[in-house]
Amino acid sequence: MKKNIADIARIAGVAKSTVSRYLNGGSVSEATRRKIEQVIKDTGYIPNTFAQSLKAKKTSMIGAIVPRLDSFASSQTVTGMDEELRELGYQLLIINTGQDLGREIEALHDLARQKISGIVLFATQVTEKHLTAIREINVPVMLLGQQHNEVHSFVYNDYMAGYEVGRYVLSMGHRKIAYLGVTERDVAVGVQRKEGFRKALAECADPNVMVSFYESGFKMSEAVSAASAVLGSSKPSVIVCATDNIALGVMKAASMRRLRIPEDLSVTGFGGYDVTEIIHPGLTTVKYNYAESGHLAAKHIVKLVNDQQVEPLTVLGYQFIERESVDKK
């Protein structure tokens, strides 16, 4: 037989409000406290979440809106967030949007409607519609992966990472360089990394440097075709890729053309996916600590939810990892 707060109150011989106070840490005398405690233990009473939320008008849930769950970066980040939120007494509700921007807007509203306390949006693009939704819902929102001055943001230092990769490639003696990027609508991945890379080039005095820029989709299969185009049109000594996935596609395309890496073609990536370490040769790349970012993001959103001060922009570090995929020229 399912018990409610009235049952507990009756059995314990107190009022419902007293039980409620006990449950929510209000002031209750030691004697009553013990009585109620006992009854709750005996009956196995569990408060009804809906009734609580209906009155309290909030929950201790944090929502994560994720474009895709089946990516290394997302799943690592979500796992990190989940661990931290559990520590902090919150539950994570994950919404998968299948890379559909429209569904991100829907998700924002859905979560607000469910009285979620806060939302972390794994952003790829921040459109006007996103901003409108964020303003409307009146729930703290944090952007992860992109930044906007109106919204609390968490980004990786993609610009510096791009710069470092550029410097490295040049220092290894490469002069005929191809950059295989992604759409500029993704500011972090499509613009920042490329601009940082460009800066390194601009600083290089050597007049022999030749760079061509190409664009690929995010999927490995798309990268394979993009790489084939690059290799067909020019003969770069290195292809700098905007993501590890793209780099993997390039390596695949190279092996299909019987090009050896790094002897015939050097490759670099961004991301630091586990795979990049397993494959042979190991991929030189920039590693982001996704799990840690997840933890941090969780801490921040909880602060926001509790009206604590949080810096509007957090820039996360990275680690440049040199492996075997780039040859010295």
Next chain:
Amino acid sequence: MKKNIADIARIAGVAKSTVSRYLNGGSVSEATRRKIEQVIKDTGYIPNTFAQSLKAKKTSMIGAIVPRLDSFASSQTVTGMDEELRELGYQLLIINTGQDLGREIEALHDLARQKISGIVLFATQVTEKHLTAIREINVPVMLLGQQHNEVHSFVYNDYMAGYEVGRYVLSMGHRKIAYLGVTERDVAVGVQRKEGFRKALAECADPNVMVSFYESGFKMSEAVSAASAVLGSSKPSVIVCATDNIALGVMKAASMRRLRIPEDLSVTGFGGYDVTEIIHPGLTTVKYNYAESGHLAAKHIVKLVNDQQVEPLTVLGYQFIERESVDKK
């Protein structure tokens, strides 16, 4: 200004109950219907989920209890489930247990408490505690990946897959064989695959066949050390691994010892992770269609939730993929 059902009723000039009936598809006259529809549109009214659930005592949420999100199999399966559930008008709530069996039990209770309609448990082990919890919560539960005759189950045909791998390895002429498995507490992965493999061996008449069995953890790093032990003690011509992750670890260990694959050592896996296709040489393995399983599992749990007939056990197929990691002896 946030509107509630009473506001809508007042504005539309009808009773709250009529609005509720309209919302829930009860019988309402054409005229009233139009009036209410208009008011709802004008006000942007959205019913409060908690109040609904409080009365209706159920939600249209399905819970997924997942040991870890950052694994290829889980994330693919979850994504598939999510897509299907969305189609069916349900929302997926994902709980990550971080491979802690105790937290699986907690999660079962938590979800039940939140009046989740149904639960899919991504199982690795089914203990007595699991069964007790499942019996107690009175919410339909489905097991994914393991089977138990008391609970609706979804499993892969691991036995047949193991058998097929065994036959293949023998047909390629291997006689000195090492099997690197996992704990038998995981019945599907630890027992079924091995037993299927054993059956193939038992059917082989050749008296020269020599097999040794070893055990590894699930992590690639653990597999690397396990593999080193195997390679140190015996000189198998092939290592049959119980998962792709383990196979990857073996390949890594082999390359550290300067063993060429497949010339010096052949390797096989189970799982069909995307990586296995990218690496060089490609890994010969058994591929499970996780995304599709996710879709199917979603359909089943929804049927269960709606008291429809569902077969107690569903066995999912697999696909044997021959690539380059096994040499002909």
Next chain:
DNA sequence: CTGAAAGCGCTTACAG
């Protein structure tokens, strides 16, 4: 088809 009323299980001022 429609409405008035009771109730779901809590929380929260308010008064004592």
Next chain:
DNA sequence: CTGAAAGCGCTTACAG
């Protein structure tokens, strides 16, 4: 510290 009462926003018999 404690209790009675009102109310959160819905749904659901019941009567008409």
